[in-house]
Amino acid sequence: MNKTKAYGATSAKSPLSPTTITRRDPTENDVQIEILFCGMCHSDLHQVRNEWSDVMPTVYPCVPGHEIVGRVTKVGSAVTKFQAGDLAAVGCLVDSDRTCPECQAGLEQFCPNPTLTYNFPDKHLGGVTYGGYSESVVVDERFVLRVPSNLDLAGAAPLLCAGITTYSPMRHWCISKGKKVGVVGLGGLGHMAVKFADALGAHVVVFTTSPNKKDDALRLGADEVVVSRNANEMQKHAGSFDFILDAVSADHDINAYINLLRRDGNITLVGAPEKPLQVAAFALLFGRRSLSGSPIGGLPETQEMLDFCGAHNITADVEVIPIQKTNEAYERLLRQDVKYRFSIDMASLKSE
Ligand SMILES: NC(=O)c1ccc[n+]([C@@H]2O[C@H](COP(=O)([O-])OP(=O)(O)OC[C@H]3O[C@@H](n4cnc5c(N)ncnc54)[C@H](OP(=O)(O)O)[C@@H]3O)[C@@H](O)[C@H]2O)c1
Ligand SMILES: [Zn+2]
Numbered sequence: 421m422n423k424t425k426a427y428g429a430t431s432a433k434s435p436l437s438p439t440t441i442t443r444r445d446p447t448e449n450d451v452q453i454e455i456l457f458c459g460m461c462h463s464d465l466h467q468v469r470n471e472w473s474d475v476m477p478t479v480y481p482c483v484p485g486h487e488i489v490g491r492v493t494k495v496g497s498a499v500t501k502f503q504a505g506d507l508a509a510v511g512c513l514v515d516s517d518r519t520c521p522e523c524q525a526g527l528e529q530f531c532p533n534p535t536l537t538y539n540f541p542d543k544h545l546g547g548v549t550y551g552g553y554s555e556s557v558v559v560d561e562r563f564v565l566r567v568p569s570n571l572d573l574a575g576a577a578p579l580l581c582a583g584i585t586t587y588s589p590m591r592h593w594c595i596s597k598g599k600k601v602g603v604v605g606l607g608g609l610g611h612m613a614v615k616f617a618d619a620l621g622a623h624v625v626v627f628t629t630s631p632n633k634k635d636d637a638l639r640l641g642a643d644e645v646v647v648s649r650n651a652n653e654m655q656k657h658a659g660s661f662d663f664i665l666d667a668v669s670a671d672h673d674i675n676a677y678i679n680l681l682r683r684d685g686n687i688t689l690v691g692a693p694e695k696p697l698q699v700a701a702f703a704l705l706f707g708r709r710s711l712s713g714s715p716i717g718g719l720p721e722t723q724e725m726l727d728f729c730g731a732h733n734i735t736a737d738v739e740v741i742p743i744q745k746t747n748e749a750y751e752r753l754l755r756q757d758v759k760y761r762f763s764i765d766m767a768s769l770k771s772e
């Protein structure tokens with residue numbers, strides 16, 4: 421067993437602070453990874469503050485982080501895909517039952533018995549799993565991904581959650597040239613959605629509450645930007661979208677977006693606000709529109725997404741921060757002041 425430096429919270433009300441956790445010695449199928457960068461997902465904040473208490477109550481201490489890239493330091497005797505020195509990545513899943521139909525189809529995100537990267541029962545050590553705000557992690561190789569060598573590592577880390585969570589529904593809904601795609605909320609997920617929709621050839625419209633993000637949205641690949649508080653601008657797009665991805669982290673009026681869908685159009689929720697959203701029945705009935713959700717992605721599709729990013733040179737736009745700035749960064753997330761993902765340089769943890 422290895423003692424590992426980490427950053428975690430001891431209650432919903434306490435800030436994150438330095439702590440020490442235990443990692444297992446690698447078993448025969450395990451890969452031990454020194455973490456170089458960990459992206460900061462809004463889910464980390466929701467979980468640390470126990471905002472999902474009805475669905476996934478937080479167990480403290482909570483060490484978040486599920487956008488992990490690093491270097492392999494050791495592998496178990498049966499590991500075939502990795503060796504010491506390789507780059508490697510870990511996302512939101514570190515295990516599953518591997519036997520259910522979903523796992524057999526490579527759709528581990530739908531497994532009824534998953535092990536998420538943090539705050540889930542740890543099969544090896546008991547207690548709960550601890551995430552990537554730490555020096556190292558030990559993960560079964562089936563749940564470890566390869567990072568294309570051309571990608572900047574700080575910008576690659578957010579692909580492991582923000583990337584796959586936006587890529588997967590776009591593949592499912594067959595986004596391609598000729599489709600009109602809306603992206604609601606230009607944060608970590610939203611800005612990746614813009615990059616993917618653009619790379620897939622769609623006509624991309626960003627909906628933002630932040631007028632100061634307009635130029636960035638265009639630079640990231642949007643064809644049009646709508647400030648969603650402006651009803652006239654919204655109305656111009658009524659009934660015109662094939663697909664809208666809603667990546668908003670807080671309560672908002674989803675009906676305003678459902679009304680922008682064309683017949684049989686779909687809006688997929690990836691944002692996970694604390695409170696239920698109100699859906700107007702008529703917004704869906706007229707036009708036979710549909711509302712769906714989508715969680716992260718399975719291992720094969722996550723690798724496909726990373727390879728797609730390698731081929732198209734896509735990474736997240738990141739602000740690299742030391743781990744000591746985590747609490748400040750959480751406050752900035754809540755003020756919508758992130759361009760467009762914080763990526764924690766884990767070298768900063770060594771001085772703790
Ligand atoms: N489905 C999944 O598997 C999955 C995976 C990862 C994350 N998530 C969830 O997805 C959500 C977004 O995560 P993220 O990391 O991208 O967060 P983020 O970087 O904080 O971005 C959220 C964006 O939502 C918009 N927004 C925030 N508050 C708003 C409000 N009150 N009204 C309208 N718009 C608002 C802002 O965009 P503008 O400034 O452009 O308006 C903000 O930048 C979170 O709830 C997170 O937990 C889900
Ligand atoms: Zn996430």
Ligand SMILES: [Zn+2]
Nearest residue numbers: 518520523531
């Ligand atoms: Zn399963």
